[in-house]
Amino acid sequence: MSEHDWLAQRFEENREHLRVVAYRILGSRVEAEDAVQEAWIRLSRSDADAIDNLGGWLTTVVGRICLDMLRTRRGRPEQTVGDHSPALTDDDVPDPELEAVQADSVGLALLVVLETLTPAERLSFVLHDMFAVPYDDIAPIVGKSPEAARQLASRARRRVQGRPEPAGADASRQKEIVEAFLAASRGGDFDALLALLDPEVVLRADETVVARGAGAMVRGAAAVAETFSGRAQAAVLTLVDGKAGAVWRLRGEPVVVFSFTVADGRITGIELLGNPDYLRDVDLAPANG
Structure with missing residues (x-):
């Protein structure tokens, strides 16, 4: 052959x-x-x-x-x-x-x-x-x-x-939860953070954010609450691809996007995304207060 x-x-x-x-x-x-x-x-x-x-x-x-x-x-x-x-x-x-x-x-x-x-x-x-x-x-x-x-x-x-929002959380409810999470984070309110997080919540960071010093993955409500307690001072509530999330900007340009997954009234997942390709493509819009 x-x-x-x-x-x-x-x-x-x-x-x-x-x-x-x-x-x-x-x-x-x-x-x-x-x-x-x-x-x-x-x-x-x-x-x-x-x-x-x-x-x-x-x-x-x-x-x-x-x-x-x-x-x-x-x-x-x-x-x-x-x-x-x-x-x-x-x-x-x-x-x-x-x-x-x-x-x-x-x-x-x-x-x-x-x-x-x-x-x-x-x-x-x-x-x-x-x-x-x-x-x-x-x-x-x-x-x-x-x-x-x-x-x-x-x-x-x-x-x-056909469901732009995760099951169990409509847009307005997700916005309330994310807004409360950011407030608790800035204020260092550990108990409030725990109340907003699912016990099995997972925090993930992409390679760009990891290079800035973040951990690649954190599991469990207590560990995630400890990670955020007293932080997120510069994060601003933002619509990320139509869902309530947050963004940290430097000189007006997005540096890290905080993407949240919410189900049954609690945060089940958080992603910290800073890859330049992602930041160029992601749809960020004001959350209108």
Whole structure:
């Protein structure tokens, strides 16, 4: 068997997977086939011996191709969801692929929502949530850091789920809780902080914030309350991607964003985010007092 024939055989072993990935991202059978064919062209022109994980390499390549196609599509506003080919049926893909995605992931309703996302949000969400591609692998495709890729997927996920606020906390209630947390933090009121925190609360900081001296992860209400007691003096209540959070600015520029998850009236998670890519993409708006 020639090297070309061996490579073609290996590609055919991955074709169905690549086809499903491309369809989930693009929502069009025709475009998905075009993306897969382009992936083969790029593979045939590459040094296959230098590729350690062919399946992962092909998935990344298809992701890049689909991202370019999505960006091109956004320049053609006349194209609508109705123009897409019919959804794949159970007979179109092998069972292992069907098990890898949600049962309703090819429905028209999802396609409608996906059309409202930016290309980078759409790709990050599909690759991570439907195919478990790590953010470290998604990041170079969208040209951002892993943390920024995670935020893109998170924003997309909220849109797809149709619930921009975490379950159990509406926007006004979350604002009250975050505002109370910031006040207790500034005042060093340890008991008030404990009352606002879920016993299993987790505080996480990204690599940029860790480099400033923060711990990467803190677990438990007492430990998180101790971390914040007497601090957050410069943090200002802010809407972070539409949710109540906070931001610390230096000379008017955001340095650290405080993102809160609230459920059942208590804070269950806090993220300290300072990655420049994330800060450039995040939507920050005044909380209107």
